[in-house]
Amino acid sequence: MVEGDKMAIELLQFSPNKIDTIFALESWVKTNESTLKYAINKTITVSPSELKKISTLKTPNKVLMIVDFYEFEEIKLASDCKTVLYLDGIQDPGNMGTILRTADWFGISTVFCSNDSVDLYNPKVIQSSMGAFMRVAVHTLELADIKAQFPELSLYGTVLEGESLYEAALQTPCLVAIGNEGNGIKPENLPLFDKKLSIPKSSRSKAESLNAGIATGVLCAFISNQAKLF
Amino acid sequence: MVEGDKMAIELLQFSPNKIDTIFALESWVKTNESTLKYAINKTITVSPSELKKISTLKTPNKVLMIVDFYEFEEIKLASDCKTVLYLDGIQDPGNMGTILRTADWFGISTVFCSNDSVDLYNPKVIQSSMGAFMRVAVHTLELADIKAQFPELSLYGTVLEGESLYEAALQTPCLVAIGNEGNGIKPENLPLFDKKLSIPKSSRSKAESLNAGIATGVLCAFISNQAKLF
Numbered sequence: 156m157v158e159g160d161k162m163a164i165e166l167l168q169f170s171p172n173k174i175d176t177i178f179a180l181e182s183w184v185k186t187n188e189s190t191l192k193y194a195i196n197k198t199i200t201v202s203p204s205e206l207k208k209i210s211t212l213k214t215p216n217k218v219l220m221i222v223d224f225y226e227f228e229e230i231k232l233a234s235d236c237k238t239v240l241y242l243d244g245i246q247d248p249g250n251m252g253t254i255l256r257t258a259d260w261f262g263i264s265t266v267f268c269s270n271d272s273v274d275l276y277n278p279k280v281i282q283s284s285m286g287a288f289m290r291v292a293v294h295t296l297e298l299a300d301i302k303a304q305f306p307e308l309s310l311y312g313t314v315l316e317g318e319s320l321y322e323a324a325l326q327t328p329c330l331v332a333i334g335n336e337g338n339g340i341k342p343e344n345l346p347l348f349d350k351k352l353s354i355p356k357s358s359r360s361k362a363e364s365l366n367a368g369i370a371t372g373v374l375c376a377f378i379s380n381q382a383k384l385f
Numbered sequence: 386m387v388e389g390d391k392m393a394i395e396l397l398q399f400s401p402n403k404i405d406t407i408f409a410l411e412s413w414v415k416t417n418e419s420t421l422k423y424a425i426n427k428t429i430t431v432s433p434s435e436l437k438k439i440s441t442l443k444t445p446n447k448v449l450m451i452v453d454f455y456e457f458e459e460i461k462l463a464s465d466c467k468t469v470l471y472l473d474g475i476q477d478p479g480n481m482g483t484i485l486r487t488a489d490w491f492g493i494s495t496v497f498c499s500n501d502s503v504d505l506y507n508p509k510v511i512q513s514s515m516g517a518f519m520r521v522a523v524h525t526l527e528l529a530d531i532k533a534q535f536p537e538l539s540l541y542g543t544v545l546e547g548e549s550l551y552e553a554a555l556q557t558p559c560l561v562a563i564g565n566e567g568n569g570i571k572p573e574n575l576p577l578f579d580k581k582l583s584i585p586k587s588s589r590s591k592a593e594s595l596n597a598g599i600a601t602g603v604l605c606a607f608i609s610n611q612a613k614l615f
Contacts, residue, residue: 161593249479253599256592256595256596257595257596257599259590259592260586260592260594260595261586261587262587262588262589262590264589285592285593285594286593287592321610354490355609356492357490357492357493357609359492359494360490360491360492361489361520362486362489362515362516362517363391363515363516364490365486365487365490366483366486366487366598366602368483368596368598368599369483369487369598369601369602370602371599372595372596373603373606376584376606377606379585379587380551
């Protein structure tokens with residue numbers, strides 16, 4: 156389920172064949188008549204109160220679409236792949252969506268998730284991904300299996316007491332692992348890493364941790380800059 | 386209103402005088418008897434169903450506290466202040482809380498907000514700040530007034546088409562401004578900046594923007610590293 160004007164228009168423009176049904180306010184249908192052209196037979200006009208009933212948002216947008224799953228069956232890294240992410244038990248759907256959006260911004264096209272991560276098709280993941288779920292391939296695969304299948308990847312884990320991200324010499328292609336919001340990376344995965352990295356905390360800070368999405372953003376930015384991904 | 390074990394214990398340890406009332410499950414009261422010692426007369430034992438009624442969380446924690454506002458009345462920058470943040474119309478309480486948590490991690494002790502930013506005492510801000518609301522001073526002040534009061538600050542605005550954060554020479558002490566989630570920094574504030582900065586997007590990315598919290602994290606990390614804040 157995909158809600159909102161921006162993602163709906165992107166789907167209509169780039170993946171109209173993925174769209175199953177469109178529920179939209181009459182005003183939205185009128186405004187987007189030309190974009191809707193080939194999907195008009197899939198469109199059901201609804202009233203604001205009907206949209207409110209089916210929406211997961213507190214303030215429903217003007218359009219809600221039912222869309223086929225994006226299946227990225229073949230697990231293959233692009234030949235110019237510099238970085239992939241591994242999410243080790245990310246539970247918060249907002250974090251998951253924001254991480255996909257961040258990966259998308261930094262040109263990271265593959266994200267692996269452990270089995271116990273939140274469902275990619277949770278409506279909050281879709282919503283906070285801001286369309287990234289259409290562009291970033293997400294595969295469920297445990298770290299040990301990734302290591303076996305892609306021995307060319309240097310594996311970096313993010314921990315609270317690791318080598319400073321600012322000082323570490325990193326090699327690409329690499330995998331960067333982000334742990335669960337409360338518990339971090341699973342203990343059994345820790346021996347698999349080539350390096351354990353940390354984002355240095357200010358010496359005067361009493362904060363316990365960074366949000367998982369924020370940590371991902373900082374890691375992606377530093378690695379992108381160092382690897383000259385752009 | 387502050388919910389959850391971690392923040393409750395931090396308040397009991399560091400700011401017991403701020404606590405007005407504690408609503409807690411009997412089991413929590415028992416486990417935390419010694420920490421509660423001086424606040425036991427403020428403690429009301431509630432049942433799980435009573436806690437659910439007063440909680441804003443879907444899955445209520447074991448304790449909920451009513452706490453006095455943290456008032457940071459005097460606006461003063463520390464003599465070793467390197468960076469402050471300016472939030473120009475941040476609307477999402479989760480973003481606001483995460484930004485405070487991020488500032489806290491990087492040792493940024495002052496955050497300014499425009500008048501139209503989300504209320505600091507929104508329960509979601511408090512919750513996602515993970516205690517940072519107790520440690521980071523938040524002041525509502527418009528950018529033009531900050532510039533007048535603190536002429537020593539270099540002012541940097543984050544925009545979509547600015548100078549690369551990775552290449553820019555930055556001076557401290559500085560203010561870094563983050564704009565509203567949908568509209569960015571207000572047009573009337575743009576002429577006030579010494580530099581406009583961007584977080585470079587991958588050339589192969591079709592993403593429209595980064596989440597405001599993620600952008601803040603990346604900015605804080607780069608500036609901290611450059612300014613050797615640690």
